[in-house]
Structure formats: C-alpha cells, structure tokens
Amino acid sequence: MKYVAKYVEENENISEPAEFSYAMRVIFRVVLVAFALYLALGIIVDVAVPYIPPAWEDSLAAPIMREVYASGQKSQKFDVVKIQQLLDSLAGLMEGVRRKFYITVIEKDETNALALPGGHIVVYSQLLEKVASENELAMILAHELGHFAARDHLRGLGRSFLFFIVANFALGGQGDSVRQFMNSSGILQNNYSRQQEFAADKYALEMLVKKYGHAGGATDFFKRLAEKEKLPQLVHYLSTHPASDRRVSALNQIVTDNSYAVYNTEPVNWSVGEKPDK
Template identity: 30%
Template sequence: MNRPGGSAVYFDGMSNKRRAVTLGFADTMEINEDGQTLAAWAYADIRRADSPVGTLRLSCLTASPLARLELRDPAVAAELVSRCARLDEDLPGRRGVAAIVGWSLAATASIIAVVLFGVPLAADRLTPLVPEAFERRLGEVAEGQVKMLFGGKVCDHAAGQQAFAKLVNAIRESAGLDPSVQSGVLSTPIPNAFALPGGKVYLFDGLLAKAENADEIAGVLAHELGHLRNRDSLRGLIHDGGTSFLIGLLLGDVTGSGALIFTSRTLVTASYSRDAEQNADSFAIDAMHRLGRPAQPMGELMFRVTGKEGDSGLSIVSSHPLTEDRLARMSREDRPASGPPLLTPEEWRALKSICDPNPRP
C-alpha cells in the first residue's frame, strides 16, 4: 500500500531545476510531481548526503550522481529514516573514522620507515654511482657559498699557510689520499671544521684559537679527511636533499636547490650518521698512529669546545655528538708518541697566527 508522504525538494541531477515534489512510501520511495512519478528510489540504495542544519539531504546509488532530495519536514524525514537501514553506510561514522585513523597511522608509519630506512639506503646505494666530476662541481658551488657566507676571508699569512699545508699533507700522505685534496682556513670565530664534496676541507680560525697543540688540529683534520674518503658529505646531501637533489642530479643542476640544501645543512647542523662519525674517527685514529702521534688530543679538543660552546648552533658540537664517549674511545685506543712532532714550535705559532694580518715573529 502506498502511503503518502510530505513535501520535499527534488533535483534530478540532469538540470538545475528545483522541483517541489511529494513522496510516496511503498516498496520503494516514489518521488511525485503533479501526479506523475519522476523517480522511484529503493530504500537500500538511499544514502545521506552533506546538508545544512534542519535539512535531510539524500542521494541514491542508482540515480544520477548529482540527483538530490531535500526534506525539511521532521515527520517525513523520520518516516524515511525508519525505512532506510543503510542510510549512513557511506558516511565516516565510527567504522569509517576508525578506517581513516587506521590508514592515517599506516601512512605515517610508511613515511617514517622511508625516512629512517629507505632514504639512507638510497643514499648509500646512489653515492658510489655519482660521478666524481659532478661531485667536484658541487663542491665548487658549495665552496663559493661558504666563502660568501663568511665574508670570503681565507687566511693567507705565508708562514701560517706553509705550516697548514705541511700538516694537511702529512695526514693525507699517511692515509694514502689523492694529492688533489684542497684545504684552507677561514677567518671566523666559530670553532668548527668541515668537509665539502669533491675533496675540500675547511678549518675555522675559531677552532685554531681553542687548540693547544698541533696534534689536536691534526686529529680533527684527519677526521674530516675520513669523511672525504668515505664521501659522507655527498651521501648526506642525497639523504637531506631527497627528491630535489636527485632531480638536480639527473638534470645536472649543481647551482640550484641541491647546493643550497647542502650548504645550509652542512653549516647549520652538519650532522652525519653515527656510523659515519665512527668511521671517520677510526680513520683519524689510524692516521695519527701511522704518523706516530697520539689520537687522544683530538678528543680533548672536541671536549674542550663542547664544554664551553655547547649552546652554539654552529660549533663543532653540532656535527660531533656524544663527545664524551668519543674521548673515552680515543683514550682507550691511544698510543704514546713514537714519531717526530708534526710541526715545530715556530710552525705551530705561525699556524695559530695564520689569520692575523700582522703576526708576531
């Protein structure tokens, strides 16, 4: 038996015409206009649609996707709701919200897994495939940014340069590194040292000011040369630059986002993985032992800097965490000096004054 319902507004989804209709409730819900049935919706196919307060807006799975029926009569709405057991099936109710939360958590876990495992794995696999010529070009761009950031002041006192070159070459030769390695001292009070892609190592005058002997500086330089040997700077750039760097790599872009990411990351946080730091430490310890010099002074310098400069965002503490543990390791693996000093007292004084425009003799 067809039970008459109240009035409603119907949009057939084919035009923007607004139709004033009446509803009939029988085996299906009939939508009538002027005695003519415009549509018949099965109750199982009727779904609730978004609607303002005070209006029940409905759609039908078998009707036009844009077809809508709007009810404002509470009695008619209650009658219809009582017949539509699946009215809210497609709405994000409890089960829907749970599904959304579940998928969101799964997506978050996937992102975390990619960041923690996928990106480092990709960086490790891709680093050996990057041509050295490209890495050198990248290092040149980063070097230009470094010099610009710190005023372009490369310390060039002749005697200090000779002492610095002697120290770097001694470490490089003991480690069997290519003579193309480039190095320099920048005039800035920041106590730090870092490696750039393509065989470039820079020492800040602020670290020289903290050092008490040549073995301390030699150990730090050996550590940075270890990063060069292992191409850690390039690996870190691939890791931190992600998609932007990889696209630049494919396009040969070393002057855009990749280089900018590298410079900011290296100078502001300069963080390597723990494995990379441990490997660079091992490289430095072995290099100092081959030179017959102790490795412990490097740890003492880093501990001295972190103890006094621990709050400085650009100090060596940023790139060399867990200094106490590393000092303990270098103390355990230390050996007494068996070789000659790396620099004479005069050379050490010249190196300490490399950034002084009027060094004392």
C-alpha cells in the same frame, strides 16, 4: 495538494563512521607507503654512495662552496699555503684514495671543520685559533680525511643526497631553491653518527702515527675542549661531534692497545703575523 520536501537531518543509508574509518585507512596506507619509500631511498643511497664517481661528486661542489662563502669571508689571518701543504702530506698517506683535497679557512666564530663534496675541507678560524701544534691540526685534518675515506661526507646527506642531485641539475646549481635545500638538508652541518665520528678519530690517529711515528698531539685539542665544553661558543661543535671526554678516552684506549709511543708535538705558525690568542 502542494508537495513540500521534507528536510532530512540524517540518512540511515549513509554511515558517517564507516566513511571516516575508510578515509583513515586510506591515509594510513599512504603514510605507510611514503615511509617505506623513505626508508628504501635511504638504503639505496647508503649502498650507492661508495660507487659514486668522483666526477659526479665534484659537480656538486660548486653550489655548496658558494653557500660556504656566503656564510663567512675567507680568513686572511692564516697561511693557507702551509695548511694546504700539511693536508697534502696527510692525503698522500691515504690508502685507496687518490684525489686532490682543498683547504678553505672561513672567518667564523665556530670551533668546527667540515668535509664537503669535491674534496673540500672547510676549517673555521676559531678552530685554528685554539689549535696549539702541528700535530693537533694534523689530527683534525686527518679526521676529515677519514670521513672522505669512508665517504661519510656523502652518507651524511642521507636521503637528501638524491634530492640534492635533482635540485642541482634541475635548478642549474644556483638560485634560492638550492640554498634553501642545502640549509634544510644539513649539508653545512655534517651531522655524522657517533659511530662514524669515532671511526674517523681512529683513522686519524693511525694516520698521525704514520706521519710522525708517534701519537703525540692526538688528544691534546680534545682535552682542552673537554674542559670548556659548557661554554656557549662550543655548542655548535657539540651538536655535530661526540663529547670530547669520550673521544679522549677512546683514543687513549687505541694508543694503549697498539702500544703507540707518545712524544713531543711539532710547533707551528700558520698565521699571517703573530699567532692569535687562544
């Protein structure tokens, strides 16, 4: 008699639901461990950032600044020497921070300024076109110095900071991989928390009073922004900063609490030729 194997559609010795349940438990544990490591990495970075030597930070600047220059040309409309002198005078007022800061003006239709590793402050041309006094610009630059003082420019990279170090040294600080990393990690956006932004505003206001002896011009720039924040060209600024009306209110409260005087602002012309229309 010829033996014919019988096809068995089901095997009662194998429990598919049990296998599925086991697989789901494994996946859940892997995800849980990965999430825990992600959080731990964030804590490690947050704790370690204040102790990162300036030399290490400076080594990260070159690839980041290459990306800045790739995003737009250096502006020829503004006297960078004058702006650098203003920045230097403000940096000299910083307590516990002794390093050189560098100003770069990029031709770009964005109302924004960035604090980047290596002591670099990047200001977009559209922002300078909207600033009406030396005090206003000093407030903006001092705000970025406030981020440097708190090392927010490194904290802002969060967990991506360690990955950036790995990418920078593994790839020699060049290549499309570094560019893709910087784009994905938000280095050129500097997305700070609201708490960090308000703290930087407070720091800038105190520095403004140290330099000029009064708080004039501290809120002027933000007041004008508050009136125009629904305009499309300010969407990027709003995506990286708290609403301007809230910043004005917070700054006014600090002025009141500390009885700061408010006097006239200093006119300035940092443009090559005539000042651009606002």
